[in-house]
Structure formats: C-alpha cells, structure tokens
Amino acid sequence: MKKLGFLVFLLVFMWSFPHIGEAATDTKVVLNGQQLSIPEEVQNIKGSVMVPIRVISQNLGYQVKWDQSAGQVNIDGEGKSIQLYIGKNAASVDNKTYSLNTAPVIQNGTTMVPIRLVSEQMGIGVHWNNSDKIVTLTSTGTSTGGGTTSDADKATSENGLALVNGISFSESRLLVTLDKSVTPKVSKMDSPNRIVVDLPNADFGGGFEQGANAEAGQIATLAVPNNENVSQVRYSQYSTDPSSVRIVIDLKKDRNYEVFNEGQGLLIVDLTANNGTNKQPDSTTGATQPGSSVGHSGKKVVVIDAGHGYQDPGAIGSQTTEKKLNLGLALKVEALLKDDPNIDVILTRSDDTFLELKERVKVAEKLNADVFVSIHANSSGSSAASGTETYYQRSSSKKLAQTIHKYFVAATGFKDRGVQYGNFHVIRETTMPAVLLEVGFISNKVEESKMMDSAKQDQIAASVVKGIKEYLGVS
The missing domain is CATH 3.30.457.10 (Copper amine oxidase-like, N-terminal domain)
Structure with a gap:
C-alpha cells in the first residue's frame, strides 16, 4: 500500500x-x-x-x-x-x-x-x-521506509545517475548523501589550497536549488563559519555530458584528508587526519577506507537534525520560518558539542538545503550514532497555543527524551507540554535512541520572538547539550 x-x-x-x-x-x-x-x-x-x-x-x-x-x-x-x-x-x-x-x-x-x-x-x-x-x-504491503522521490529524481535515476540528496559540513568533515554509491575522485590543489571532490555519473536531487538536470557551472556556496581549516564549501553541476557533480572544500591552509565510503550512498571526506598522506579511493578498485572516522577512540556519536529546509519552510511565522529557527539552533548545539573531546557531532544539514526524511535516517544509521536529536518549532491554528514538548517513538528512546526535556523546558521558559509519544518518521525509523524537540510555537508571536533571540537560543542549545551529555554519561 x-x-x-x-x-x-x-x-x-x-x-x-x-x-x-x-x-x-x-x-x-x-x-x-x-x-x-x-x-x-x-x-x-x-x-x-x-x-x-x-x-x-x-x-x-x-x-x-x-x-x-x-x-x-x-x-x-x-x-x-x-x-x-x-x-x-x-x-x-x-x-x-x-x-x-x-x-x-x-x-x-x-x-x-x-x-x-x-x-x-x-x-x-x-x-x-x-x-x-x-x-x-x-x-497490506505498507512501506515503512520514508522519503519521497520527485518526478525529476525518478527520471534521473532511470538514466542511471546517482542523485546527491544532501551536503553538509561539520566537525571538519564533509558529508555527502546520495541515493546510490559512487566512486569519487578526490584531489588536493594549491594556489589557493583546496580539496576537489568529483562525483562521476551524478546529478543533484530535488533538495537543492540547482535541482536535477541543472545547467553546468551553477555554483552554490555552503558557509563554514568559525572553522580554523575551511573557509567555505562550493558545489556545482560540473558537467552535463557526461553528468557529474563537483564539490570544492576551500582551505585556509594546507590540509590532508581521508575518504570514507560508508556504502549505500554516504560519503565522508575527513579533514581531521593529519598523518602526512592523503587517503582516497583506489583508482583501480574504487575501494575507500574501511569504516568511518566518526566515533573513533571511543567517542560518542551525536547526530543533530535541523528539520525542514530549502523548498520546505516548515511552519511559517509572522517574522521567520521554522527551517531558519531549526538550523540556527542546530548550529549552536553543534558548536557546543564539538568542543567536547568525547563526542563526535554530525549535522544532517548545515545550511538551507532539503534532505528527505529517509536520508536523515540514513546518516544516523550509517554512522552508528549513539543518539539522534531532531529540532523543530511547533505551530497551531490558534495563536494562543504555546509550550515546549519532546517526542519519542520507541520505548528505548524515552529516557533520552526525559533527560533532555527537563533541561530543555527550563531553558525555553515556555509552558511544559511534557514528554510525549509521537509517530514521526525520523524517530520511528532510526534504531538508536532518538527524539524530536518542539521548542515552542512559531504561531505564537511571543514565543516566536523569544525563539529568534540569540541569547535565548544560546540557553536552549546549552540545555539540549546538557541533556545529551547526561544521557551519554560524558562530562
């Protein structure tokens, strides 16, 4: 069905x-x-x-x-x-x-x-x-998998091309999600310093402004603020005949890298390696480094998911959109978590792009995340509706929800709507403890204004981090 x-x-x-x-x-x-x-x-x-x-x-x-x-x-x-x-x-x-x-x-x-x-x-x-x-x-025959496929995406898939569904950069790692695996060609160049990632037989999915079958040369930029190694990430449809996608990591200084292909369309270019060599796919076999660098040395892996993005604004307030609030808070949570040497933090999206629900789940599953946290803002047909709530779907996620919520609701200062069961895709299809946070109501002008306040966002982000750390048992 x-x-x-x-x-x-x-x-x-x-x-x-x-x-x-x-x-x-x-x-x-x-x-x-x-x-x-x-x-x-x-x-x-x-x-x-x-x-x-x-x-x-x-x-x-x-x-x-x-x-x-x-x-x-x-x-x-x-x-x-x-x-x-x-x-x-x-x-x-x-x-x-x-x-x-x-x-x-x-x-x-x-x-x-x-x-x-x-x-x-x-x-x-x-x-x-x-x-x-x-x-x-x-x-009968109900699909429990998630996500959707646009007509443009289906047409591209039928042509045998891999679709790039997401690009994000966090913790000095570039993450690329595709609907199928590809063998990338990665190289380092100087004057200026940069790492070039070419994806052959690939096109953009519908979650990017370029969209499927974009014209060659249309360049988009992914901001990478406050990173000591990287100034920005650029990506474009490098060629249409044959179709290929190019992603360029602009470096502030010379940097080595490793390439990890997690299989089934998750590619990682890791700049945390500094061993004097660049490790990339073998030009003959297409083999990449076995396993990911994420979570090495016993680090806990935390995936932060900013809901909605690009063409999907989520709820619309009088001053802003949900997708902007979600991303802003996710970036603040990431900034706090990445300072902890015991934690690897990964963002499903780090700018205004759209990632299908199944792709968000894929990131967490392929990286064997210890916890998954999806950030949202609520909305109602009544402007008086208010409050903070935390959702879990599986019983194994309830403790995580309760632990985060006690700090989360105190930080927002909004009405406590409690910890609740919710059948949302991203917390249902993930297998690790997973929660969905509804910070407040964007349809409530008072709560919307407070959620837009940078100082309040700092408090909320700190509360989410405190809950995650307590649950994981890290200092």
Whole structure:
C-alpha cells in the first residue's frame, strides 16, 4: 500500500466523520498497530475538517513544497503528486481535479487543508469504534521506509545517475548523501589550497536549488563559519555530458584528508587526519577506507537534525520560518558539542538545503550514532497555543527524551507540554535512541520572538547539550 494513498485515505476518512474535527484530541488513529499523532490543531471550519499538512508530512514522510507566490502546496511521494491551492475549492491528484467543500487556508502561519479528497482502491482495512473513538487501519504491503522521490529524481535515476540528496559540513568533515554509491575522485590543489571532490555519473536531487538536470557551472556556496581549516564549501553541476557533480572544500591552509565510503550512498571526506598522506579511493578498485572516522577512540556519536529546509519552510511565522529557527539552533548545539573531546557531532544539514526524511535516517544509521536529536518549532491554528514538548517513538528512546526535556523546558521558559509519544518518521525509523524537540510555537508571536533571540537560543542549545551529555554519561 502506498503511503500517499494512505494520506489521501486518512483525509477522506476523517471527512466522512465530521465530529472528529470537533473533538480531534479525543480521537485515536492506529495504523498497523501504531497510534498516529493527531494534533490538537485539527479543526472544523465551516463544516469541513481541516488538518495541518506539515504534521501529516512529518508522520508519513512526504516531501512538502510551498510556493508562496502561487499560494500552492505540493505533496510528492511514491511517484504521485497532490496540489492544493490556498483559497481555491479544488485539488489535483495526479493531474485529476477533485472538488473541495472548503478551500485551504493559512491560519497563524499554519497551512490548513480541507480534507474532502476523493480516492479509490485504497486497499486499507478500516474499523471504527464509535464508543471509544478509535480508528483502526490495516494495510497490506505498507512501506515503512520514508522519503519521497520527485518526478525529476525518478527520471534521473532511470538514466542511471546517482542523485546527491544532501551536503553538509561539520566537525571538519564533509558529508555527502546520495541515493546510490559512487566512486569519487578526490584531489588536493594549491594556489589557493583546496580539496576537489568529483562525483562521476551524478546529478543533484530535488533538495537543492540547482535541482536535477541543472545547467553546468551553477555554483552554490555552503558557509563554514568559525572553522580554523575551511573557509567555505562550493558545489556545482560540473558537467552535463557526461553528468557529474563537483564539490570544492576551500582551505585556509594546507590540509590532508581521508575518504570514507560508508556504502549505500554516504560519503565522508575527513579533514581531521593529519598523518602526512592523503587517503582516497583506489583508482583501480574504487575501494575507500574501511569504516568511518566518526566515533573513533571511543567517542560518542551525536547526530543533530535541523528539520525542514530549502523548498520546505516548515511552519511559517509572522517574522521567520521554522527551517531558519531549526538550523540556527542546530548550529549552536553543534558548536557546543564539538568542543567536547568525547563526542563526535554530525549535522544532517548545515545550511538551507532539503534532505528527505529517509536520508536523515540514513546518516544516523550509517554512522552508528549513539543518539539522534531532531529540532523543530511547533505551530497551531490558534495563536494562543504555546509550550515546549519532546517526542519519542520507541520505548528505548524515552529516557533520552526525559533527560533532555527537563533541561530543555527550563531553558525555553515556555509552558511544559511534557514528554510525549509521537509517530514521526525520523524517530520511528532510526534504531538508536532518538527524539524530536518542539521548542515552542512559531504561531505564537511571543514565543516566536523569544525563539529568534540569540541569547535565548544560546540557553536552549546549552540545555539540549546538557541533556545529551547526561544521557551519554560524558562530562
């Protein structure tokens, strides 16, 4: 059963029971034995149930794009596409038009979607317990993997090209995630000093401004602030015939490196090595260094995930967007953690790029992370909604959630919404202890302003680090 089909089905199902919108927090929805997180923001507006689309995307792993100028929301997944338009009583599902009773609206920065979408051949078994208000959904062949593939990405994949889905730089390491493994050609050059990483038979995925099939020479820059070795990272579509991607690490001084290929599309160029030699893939065999340098010498590995990015802004406030808040806080957490000699910290994204949910999970899994922390800001249809909450999905993650939350909520100073179960993709599909942090409500102007304050961000970042260190048992 395709997850996009389930999304459409869930919207249709809830529309079939209008009373759910009036008492959403009393209604439980269980998919294949797992209770889904149905937020209190579910509303009944003019007789139509409205759902915050970002919450469904987080739970089910869809790629959501928001075109503000066109007032259009695009949801892509499993080779299918839904288009919704703010203020228009029509939706498009795979280029077929369906009527809506109520048009999508934006309330306090949250996109609210009317849930009358028509779908056939859902393939989901449904049981409705009216007395207990429990919806039990049972699907066959449900994919538990996450992420989405855009039409452009599918076309590129069919051409045999590897797609670059993410580029980040943290702890003097360049991380590149791809949808398949490649054998990179890495070289060091001088005048000026730089390390050049060429990825043959590769193209950019949809999470980059270049997008798939970008024109050659279109260069983007990844800032690397306060790094003693690196000034910036540049990347571009180096060639289109044959297609290849080039990534350049601009050095402040001569630096050696090692290349690690973790398999299944995770590539690391590590500048922490300083043994007088450059270690890179063998030109004949394509072999790279066995295993990663991350977590060596018994270091604990912490992966910090800044939610959303690039075309997916997350929740939209009156002054900023969620993706900016998430990244700003993640960078501050990284800065504190990397000063600890007992910890290796890795960011899933270190600038305004988009990484699919499954790619975020891949980074943590391939690096055998000890903990995974995803940072978000909340939003509600009510501007009065407020508070800090921490989510876990597996019982093995609950202690981490509780440990971080006690410091986290004290630092924000917001209402304590507690430690809660949540069925979010990144904390469900990871196998190490994993939590998702909702700092505060971007739809609440007071909390939004405080979350934008640099001093307050410093306090929050320090609290997250304190919780992580206590949980890991490092000083």
